[in-house]
Structure formats: C-alpha cells, structure tokens
Amino acid sequence: MVEATRREPSRRERLRAEATEQIMEIALRQMAVDGPGALSLRGIAREMGMTPRAIYSYFPTRDDLVTELIRTFGHGLADALERARDEAPASDPERRLLAWGEALRAWALAHPQGFQLVYGDPLPGYQPPPGEGPVDEAALRICGGLNRLVAACASRPAPTEPDDDWSDFPPAYRARVRAEAPDLTPAVAARALRIWARLHGLVTLEIHGHLRPVYDDPAALYRAEMLDLVRDLGRAAPDA
Amino acid sequence: MVEATRREPSRRERLRAEATEQIMEIALRQMAVDGPGALSLRGIAREMGMTPRAIYSYFPTRDDLVTELIRTFGHGLADALERARDEAPASDPERRLLAWGEALRAWALAHPQGFQLVYGDPLPGYQPPPGEGPVDEAALRICGGLNRLVAACASRPAPTEPDDDWSDFPPAYRARVRAEAPDLTPAVAARALRIWARLHGLVTLEIHGHLRPVYDDPAALYRAEMLDLVRDLGRAAPDA
DNA sequence: TACAGAAGTATACGGCGTGTCATTTTTCTT
DNA sequence: AAGAAAAATGACACGCCGTATACTTCTGTA
Structure with a gap:
C-alpha cells in the first residue's frame, strides 16, 4: 500500500487541502489587519473555531507556515x-x-x-x-x-x-x-x-x-x- | 521653583541622561541582534541589570521608547x-x-x-x-x-x-x-x-x-x- | 543634619505565544 | 460491521510581555 498509485483525491485529502488553504487565508488577513508580526497559530485557530493544537497537524511549526506563505x-x-x-x-x-x-x-x-x-x-x-x-x-x-x-x-x-x-x-x-x-x-x-x-x-x-x-x-x-x-x-x- | 532657570546639569540629571542614552543604545543592539520585533523593556532592563519597573521612570511606555528611537x-x-x-x-x-x-x-x-x-x-x-x-x-x-x-x-x-x-x-x-x-x-x-x-x-x-x-x-x-x-x-x- | 522627592526593588497580575502529552472523536478501508 | 488510521481535543508546561502597587534606598538641598 505504500506505492503511490495516482488516484482521485479522497474526501479526507480534499478537506485537508481546503483547511490548509483556509489557514493560509486567515494568516494573510491577520497579517493585513494587525501587522505581519501579529501572525500566530493560536490566532488562526481561534478564528477558524479550532483548537490551537489542531493547526499543528497542518503546519508542524509556525515557521513552516511562514515559509509556505512566503x-x-x-x-x-x-x-x-x-x-x-x-x-x-x-x-x-x-x-x-x-x-x-x-x-x-x-x-x-x-x-x-x-x-x-x-x-x-x-x-x-x-x-x-x-x-x-x-x-x-x-x-x-x-x-x-x-x-x-x-x-x-x-x-x-x-x-x-x-x-x-x-x-x-x-x-x-x-x-x-x-x-x-x-x-x-x-x-x-x-x-x-x-x-x-x-x-x-x-x-x-x-x-x-x-x-x-x-x-x-x-x-x-x-x-x-x-x-x-x-x-x-x-x-x-x-x-x- | 517652577521657573526654568538655565543652570548646570546636576549630577542627577546627568545620570538620568546617561541612563536614557544607555537604554536607547541597548534597545538598538537588541534590535540589531534579534530583529526589530525583539525589542522589549524587560529585555533592556535585564541587560542593564535593572528591574523592569525602573525603565518606566525613563519611558512611560514601550511605544514612547519606540517613538523616541524613530x-x-x-x-x-x-x-x-x-x-x-x-x-x-x-x-x-x-x-x-x-x-x-x-x-x-x-x-x-x-x-x-x-x-x-x-x-x-x-x-x-x-x-x-x-x-x-x-x-x-x-x-x-x-x-x-x-x-x-x-x-x-x-x-x-x-x-x-x-x-x-x-x-x-x-x-x-x-x-x-x-x-x-x-x-x-x-x-x-x-x-x-x-x-x-x-x-x-x-x-x-x-x-x-x-x-x-x-x-x-x-x-x-x-x-x-x-x-x-x-x-x-x-x-x-x-x-x- | 534632616527631610522631600526621585530612582530603584520586590512582587504580582493577566495576557499572550509555542509546543507537547494522553485521549477521544471522526473517517476510511476491508 | 469492525478495526486501523487520521484529525481534533482538553489540559498543561514554560516562557515571554507590559504594566501596576507598595516599599526601600539613595541624593540633592535647605
């Protein structure tokens, strides 16, 4: 099952992609509103109605998010x-x-x-x-x-x-x-x-x-x- | 005694001026080392061997310090x-x-x-x-x-x-x-x-x-x- | 020398942030 | 329908920040 057969994106994958995108969008808005230094995983989680911890399954660390944004x-x-x-x-x-x-x-x-x-x-x-x-x-x-x-x-x-x-x-x-x-x-x-x-x-x-x-x-x-x-x-x- | 007669700077005033200058110097170094966002009154106080509270006699608030620096x-x-x-x-x-x-x-x-x-x-x-x-x-x-x-x-x-x-x-x-x-x-x-x-x-x-x-x-x-x-x-x- | 006021200390509060646990809920696969 | 995998959870540890109150020490002056 390790082989990477190209297949339809499953629902899970789709949701994951959407969530990832939403995280980035919110990150941008936060930066726009309160300045770039105001970007924080917790803030994003808050705005998404998620637990702070949940973000970490998408971006293991804040810097990873920033890198991706850049x-x-x-x-x-x-x-x-x-x-x-x-x-x-x-x-x-x-x-x-x-x-x-x-x-x-x-x-x-x-x-x-x-x-x-x-x-x-x-x-x-x-x-x-x-x-x-x-x-x-x-x-x-x-x-x-x-x-x-x-x-x-x-x-x-x-x-x-x-x-x-x-x-x-x-x-x-x-x-x-x-x-x-x-x-x-x-x-x-x-x-x-x-x-x-x-x-x-x-x-x-x-x-x-x-x-x-x-x-x-x-x-x-x-x-x-x-x-x-x-x-x-x-x-x-x-x-x- | 309220009148501002121009007189020699007293010892106190001299010390105060020196301290003020030192605060700004340290602020600059902190910004240079750890980035401008790293500027903090506590950090400055730490480096000066002072209590955080003491800084407040020089700059009533962090933003005042920043304003002065700019x-x-x-x-x-x-x-x-x-x-x-x-x-x-x-x-x-x-x-x-x-x-x-x-x-x-x-x-x-x-x-x-x-x-x-x-x-x-x-x-x-x-x-x-x-x-x-x-x-x-x-x-x-x-x-x-x-x-x-x-x-x-x-x-x-x-x-x-x-x-x-x-x-x-x-x-x-x-x-x-x-x-x-x-x-x-x-x-x-x-x-x-x-x-x-x-x-x-x-x-x-x-x-x-x-x-x-x-x-x-x-x-x-x-x-x-x-x-x-x-x-x-x-x-x-x-x-x- | 005595005393007023400035400067400094100790301590505390409330808030924010990142990042880590063990656990539960949800989803996918078989 | 059952079990594996993924995602989300709540609680928590730790550290940082700015700022406030109350107390002590120092200093300049009268």
Whole structure:
C-alpha cells in the first residue's frame, strides 16, 4: 500500500487541502489587519473555531507556515508578472516591460502583506529553513523574466555600467541566467537589476506610506519613471 | 521653583541622561541582534541589570521608547546626509548630490535597524502618537535637502514629468517647500522624489539581502546608478 | 543634619505565544 | 460491521510581555 498509485483525491485529502488553504487565508488577513508580526497559530485557530493544537497537524511549526506563505506569495508575484507581460505582444517589448512594471506595483498594492513578506523585513523570530530559502526560486523567476525583457528593449547601452563581464555575478545566478538566456550580456543583467531597483524603490516607498505625505498621485509618478526608463533603454529617440 | 532657570546639569540629571542614552543604545543592539520585533523593556532592563519597573521612570511606555528611537534615527539620518552634502563644495552640485547618495547607502548599511525603523514595516503592535508621526519632521528635512540638491543639478528637464504645477502635492508639503525654497518648480520636486526612490530601491534591496544573491558588488551597482542619475539631470553632456 | 522627592526593588497580575502529552472523536478501508 | 488510521481535543508546561502597587534606598538641598 505504500506505492503511490495516482488516484482521485479522497474526501479526507480534499478537506485537508481546503483547511490548509483556509489557514493560509486567515494568516494573510491577520497579517493585513494587525501587522505581519501579529501572525500566530493560536490566532488562526481561534478564528477558524479550532483548537490551537489542531493547526499543528497542518503546519508542524509556525515557521513552516511562514515559509509556505512566503513561497506562495513569491510565486504568486512571479505568476502575475509573467501573465501581465504575456498579455502584450512579443513584438512590442517596450509595452511588455511597461505592463510588467505596472503589474509589479499593482500586485504590491493588492497584497501589501505578501510584498512585505517577500521583500520586507523578516518576521520577528522567523528562521528560514536551511538550504534554499523560501523566496529564492521565485526571485530567480522574477529576475530572469526581467532580464529577458530588458534585453529585448535595450538597443542602447547604459551610459554607466560597472563592468562588462560576469565576474561580479555569483556563480549560481550566472549559471542559471546562462542556462535560460545564453546570449544575455552581463551589462544587460546589471542594468536589469538597476531597473528592478528603480521600480522597487517607488513601490516600497508607497506601500510604507512615505510617498503619500509628499505626493498625491503615486501612480503618475510611477508611470513617469517607467516611461523614462524605457526611453533610456534605447529604441526610442534618446532626446526628445 | 517652577521657573526654568538655565543652570548646570546636576549630577542627577546627568545620570538620568546617561541612563536614557544607555537604554536607547541597548534597545538598538537588541534590535540589531534579534530583529526589530525583539525589542522589549524587560529585555533592556535585564541587560542593564535593572528591574523592569525602573525603565518606566525613563519611558512611560514601550511605544514612547519606540517613538523616541524613530525620531532619533530619522534625525540621525538627516544629519548624516546634510553633513556629507556639506563636505563637498557648494560650487559643485553634482559632487554634493553624489556625496548625499553615498551617505544614504552608508548610513543604511551602518544602521540597518534604524533604516528599518524609519522606512520599513512598523513594529508589531506599535501605535504612533497622535498628531505628527515620529518620522515626519526628519522626512521633511530629508526631502527638502534633496529638493535643493536636485534643483542645483537639474539643468535639463526630465523627459517625462507627470505635471508641472503644484496640484499633485499635498498642501502641507507644498507650503513647506515653498517656504524654504520659493523658486523650486514642481517638476523638480517630483523629480527629486523619483531620484530618492531610485536610491531607496537599491538600498532596501541590499539591506534585505535581495541583491547579494544576484550581484556581488552592490556598491558598484549603486555608484553606477548615481552616475547615470546625475548625468540625466543635465549639466554633463547628454549622450556619449 | 534632616527631610522631600526621585530612582530603584520586590512582587504580582493577566495576557499572550509555542509546543507537547494522553485521549477521544471522526473517517476510511476491508 | 469492525478495526486501523487520521484529525481534533482538553489540559498543561514554560516562557515571554507590559504594566501596576507598595516599599526601600539613595541624593540633592535647605
């Protein structure tokens, strides 16, 4: 009976899956309401009408729940970005990049707790599991996707690029990038990182409420930044 | 005896000031070691060899301590930025801007907990005091300083700027800016915000450990970004 | 030197959290 | 219909937190 014959999900399994999902949902809401540090198994159990102890059959420890949340959110973001990108035609890389950027901000605003979990300060007391961290896989998907977008748009080199060989990239990342986009130049990879940071900066400032007190229309600011950015990447005429 | 005659600080007052400072120092170390969420009056008292209750003569409540920490850090950052800026000659605004940016990153790396406190997620359970938040004053100092720097460097308008009037700036901020730099244009103010975000993005990514896995030399990346940024601001030749 | 007030101590309360027992209830399989 | 496996239970141990009251010790001053 140990053999894993593929079979219909039994009722028990279905219930288990549903409960697991519900736990995560409630966890998110708790984080959203009382801050990310407020996440607690007991609180979730309370809200589910379960005994605290029962949660432990789903997630053996609090950190396991957190790890799972981070992983889920990371891939959720990566999915959203890829989806947005693919909605624009491949023949128009600039529009794809704009869509990607717009999706980044939209996702962050829609899931501030998730964004915080993935990119923000770690939860107090949280110890990521040894080996590959929970974000790593998703982070590579995201960086990889942006790399290809930037490569497609970059017809003009950046005025200043720190280096033009792979020596400044960690071996693991380098290997990964070369595997999935063999003709990517290191200059483009570095540039993609800088572009990522530009968008990331505006998004985090907005999410943490540092933009609103000084500017009423963060969306416009973000859009302007993206347009400049695409413009700088080349294709369009450099000077108006 | 109620009148506040200015007199030598008595021994008691000196001791009190020292203790207050020590409390804040220990608070910082605790945050640095075990994460910002680990800050606790009891923990501080333990490390000081005091009774938990004793802390209350210095800070009536935990949130008061946090508020004070945030305020201190905010002004510490603002001080560091102004100092760095003033070390370069006023005749060379580009160098001043570069120094400002470099100081931002340096300060953040030197005080990651502080950076988190000022710009990151709020501490779980922390309720800022009503009225003006603890960061607000420092934030205005910082934005104001950057505004002036950008104005000094910007000889060329940004290719894309959302608007060119003050309608998108909140009245409070607008008033403040106009008061201390009457000839600042709204386009420059918006641009300063975007520049701030560019630097902020790289810094936060680095601090939270999202840059290292994909790039070995964050300093070089940061420098390249700053150079591009100054270049875009004009003065230097636009192309090549 | 005597005394007021500040600073510190001891102790306690109520609440929260994670995680572990032995046990009972429910569900699936045979 | 019966027994094995899984899930949920209640009680509990332990530690942390912030905060309050009542008492003691110290310190500056008159």
